[in-house]
Amino acid sequence: xxxxxxxxxxxxxxxxxxxxxxxxxxxxxxxxxxxxxxxxxxxxxxxxxxxxxxxxxxxxxxxxxxxxxxxxxxxxxxxxxxxxxxxxxxxxxxxxxxxxxxxxxxxxxxxxxxxxxxxxxxxxxxxxxxxxxxxxxxxxxxxxxxxxxxxxxxxxxxxxxxxxxxxxxxxxxxxxxxxxxxxxxxxxxxxxxxxxxxxxxxxxxxxxxxxxxxxxxxxxxxxxxxxxxxxxxxxxxxxxxxxxxxxxxxxxxxxxxxxxxxxxxxxxxxxxxxxxxxxxxxxxxxxxxxxxxxxxxxxxxxxxxxx
Amino acid sequence: xxxxxxxxxxxxxxxxxxxxxxxxxxxxxxxxxxxxxxxxxxxxxxxxxxxxxxxxxxxxxxxxxxxxxxxxxxxxxxxxxxxxxxxxxxxxxxxxxxxxxxxxxxxxxxxxxxxxxxxxxxxxxxxxxxxxxxxxxxxxxxxxxxxxxxxxxxxxxxxxxxxxxxxxxxxxxxxxxxxxxxxxxxxxxxxxxxxxxxxxxxxxxxxxxxxxxxxxxxxxxxxxxxxxxxxxxxxxxxxxxxxxxxxxxxxxxxxx
Numbered sequence: 001x002x003x004x005x006x007x008x009x010x011x012x013x014x015x016x017x018x019x020x021x022x023x024x025x026x027x028x029x030x031x032x033x034x035x036x037x038x039x040x041x042x043x044x045x046x047x048x049x050x051x052x053x054x055x056x057x058x059x060x061x062x063x064x065x066x067x068x069x070x071x072x073x074x075x076x077x078x079x080x081x082x083x084x085x086x087x088x089x090x091x092x093x094x095x096x097x098x099x100x101x102x103x104x105x106x107x108x109x110x111x112x113x114x115x116x117x118x119x120x121x122x123x124x125x126x127x128x129x130x131x132x133x134x135x136x137x138x139x140x141x142x143x144x145x146x147x148x149x150x151x152x153x154x155x156x157x158x159x160x161x162x163x164x165x166x167x168x169x170x171x172x173x174x175x176x177x178x179x180x181x182x183x184x185x186x187x188x189x190x191x192x193x194x195x196x197x198x199x200x201x202x203x204x205x206x207x208x209x210x211x212x213x214x215x216x217x218x219x220x221x222x223x224x225x226x227x228x229x230x231x232x233x234x235x236x237x238x239x240x241x242x243x244x245x246x247x248x249x250x251x252x253x254x255x256x257x258x259x260x261x262x263x264x265x266x267x268x269x270x271x272x273x274x275x276x277x278x279x280x281x282x283x284x285x286x287x288x289x290x291x292x293x294x295x296x297x298x299x300x301x302x303x304x305x306x307x
Numbered sequence: 308x309x310x311x312x313x314x315x316x317x318x319x320x321x322x323x324x325x326x327x328x329x330x331x332x333x334x335x336x337x338x339x340x341x342x343x344x345x346x347x348x349x350x351x352x353x354x355x356x357x358x359x360x361x362x363x364x365x366x367x368x369x370x371x372x373x374x375x376x377x378x379x380x381x382x383x384x385x386x387x388x389x390x391x392x393x394x395x396x397x398x399x400x401x402x403x404x405x406x407x408x409x410x411x412x413x414x415x416x417x418x419x420x421x422x423x424x425x426x427x428x429x430x431x432x433x434x435x436x437x438x439x440x441x442x443x444x445x446x447x448x449x450x451x452x453x454x455x456x457x458x459x460x461x462x463x464x465x466x467x468x469x470x471x472x473x474x475x476x477x478x479x480x481x482x483x484x485x486x487x488x489x490x491x492x493x494x495x496x497x498x499x500x501x502x503x504x505x506x507x508x509x510x511x512x513x514x515x516x517x518x519x520x521x522x523x524x525x526x527x528x529x530x531x532x533x534x535x536x537x538x539x540x541x542x543x544x545x546x547x548x549x550x551x552x553x554x555x556x557x558x559x560x561x562x563x
Contacts, residue, residue: 052402054560074404082402086561087395092327093320104316105405128327148403 002030003066005152005183006051010060013046020046022207023060028200030151033174033184035198037191039297043207044187045085048156051185052082065152078107081145085156088137091130095121095140098129099147106148119143119173135166142173153177155186159193171196191293205297218292226286228256228264230279242271310409317405317413318420325383325417334478335383335421336428339375343367343429346495347437357499359528365440368433369525370494373456373518375425380418380457382481384464388414389477392468397559407559415461422457440527448524448533455539456517459546463513466549469556488514513545 006028013021021043028034038044049055050062053069053076062069067076089098096112103109116125119139124132132140138158145153155174159167174197177184188194194201195215202212211218231252232238238249245268247254258264261284272279325331350363358366391397400410426449433439442449464481471480489495491505492515498506509515520535520542 054398054402074406077402077404080402082399084395084399084402087399089396089399090320090324090391092324097320097323101316101320102403104313105400105403107404144399 004028004063005030005032005065006034006185007063008047008051008061011047011050011057011062012059013043013050013055013057020207021050021057024204024207024209026202026209026212028183028185030183031178031181032199033178033186033197035194035201036185036187036204037189037194037201037293038187038204039189042204042297044189044204045156047204048154048185048187052080052154053077078148079151081148081150081153083138083141083145083153083155083158085160087141089129089140089144091128094126094128095132095143096125098140099143102144102147108149109147110149112147115143115147118146118176120169133166135162135169138162138166138170139173142170146177150182152183152185155184157187157189159188159190167193203293203296210296211292225257225259226261226284228258228261228268228282228284230254230282233278233280236277242267310406310412313405314409314412314416317410318416321413321417322420325387325421331383331387335375335379336425339371339378339425339429340432342374343371343432344436346371352437355497355499358497359526361526361528362437362439363497364433364437365525365527366497366522368429368437368439369521370518372426372429372525373514373521374489374494375429376422376453376456377460377485377514377517379421379425380415380460381464381467382478382485383421384414384418384461385467385471385481386477388465388468389471390474392558393474393561395561398561401559411465415458418461418464419454419457422453426453442525442527442529442533445524445529445533448535449521451534452517452520452524452539455542455546456520459513459542459549460517462546462549462553464549465557466552469552469558472562485514488512491515492518494518513542516541 004027006026008024008026011021011024012019024043024047026034036044036047046055050057051064051069053072056070064072065076065079069076093101095116099112099115103112113125116122119142121136121139121143124136129137129140142155142158145155158174159170162170171193174184174186184197186194186197198215200212200214201218202209203218204210232240232249232254234252238247238254241247241254245256245264247256249255256264256268265284268279271277325335346367347364350367353363354360355363355366388397401407430439430441434441467481467484468477471477488509491501491509492498492512493501493506493509494514506515516538520538523529523535524533526533
């Protein structure tokens, strides 16, 4: 594997008593779209802002493009592009002028007109930024992050608050970055977004990575445990069930988890037919990715703003 | 690009945003002109006997230039930097290779250019409408005073941003800082009408010293080159205090 673009080991960050990031390890390879997925308050923005050089870590190692972001300078900034979670431009400048302004900050910027086309803003090029819709402003944010022709892009929740069609258009822009050979570090709290865009996903909850892998691997992980549930009629106890099923019983509802549900169902239904016991509400279900994500991140603070 | 051409690049776009923003054009450019017209109309061609018989119109031209420079530098910078900080624009800019001192230099350059423009507009209006002489023989003193004042009040404008919690608070906070001083320092009311105790209070702050220096340079009865080094030194010390505070407290990221 080529030298990683980002490598992080044992990263920690506290704000007073609050431990926002509690020992994170991750690596991002060149050309990869990496999604950092988690609920609000999980530590996503803190982590990405440490990697962008905005915040100082308390402990651990962080290398981004071969430099420690805490001490990286102008040369390093030439090579990265940042889309912040929240940042406006001068409402008085046009889209084109905004890009011309930022292009001037870099030694070898991308062409302004080309970048406007890439982000789908050609029709809005001469409009003042203050008159753009939320989705168009977000695409301008991406255009501004791209204008320096960076190797690595950070996108912090690029589609939060978008309607579904604006989200799809933003995804097309991000997907086009892959074709440009850029490495992308994306944070999101939408499972769907990570699935649609990312080569690899790390799920973060309460400051720790709880699962990582390609979207397919994470999906495979969910396939590992099908859930079977049904209700026993009155007079039949959970202890009457075949022992090897290892069922959990609560309030007359029986739950089973099975890597391969076929033999389990065979055994269960044979037992029920023999004894003429009805299995009311019998259900076999594979949890969706959404379920797995919700399960993994269940204990996090809900709806809290990030620091 | 070198630092200087980069600062010019930044300045060029700061000029665009300045002139396209109705609030900045009204408060920084129009309001001083309106003040000059109002004061000159109210007080007409009276003479201020306590001040050596200077005409009130002659008094108000340097007074309103003082106000215009403070407005174009301290107030304009404090408001625009706070708005840009809270909108995340400063943070975004900080994430680019643009050195922060170049960014700030471009902004200060913008304020100084607007200050010079206001000096020209107000001096021309005073000359054309009220026959207030332009002190050609003391132009070096006028320009030095303008430079020292514009630089010092720019630094104070950057320093004050740390005390402004939100974009909405920017204009009120800067007005609370300067409006009383305009009254106390003789900018709005001729100093011959102000009790000496009040002037002593105003003497602690830089606006009165800046105005005194401008007035001497503008007053046709001034003998000599018109440099008020003592007053300029006080303004300069305030500016340096501004630099120290700004370096220690300036934030690039929004609150929250």
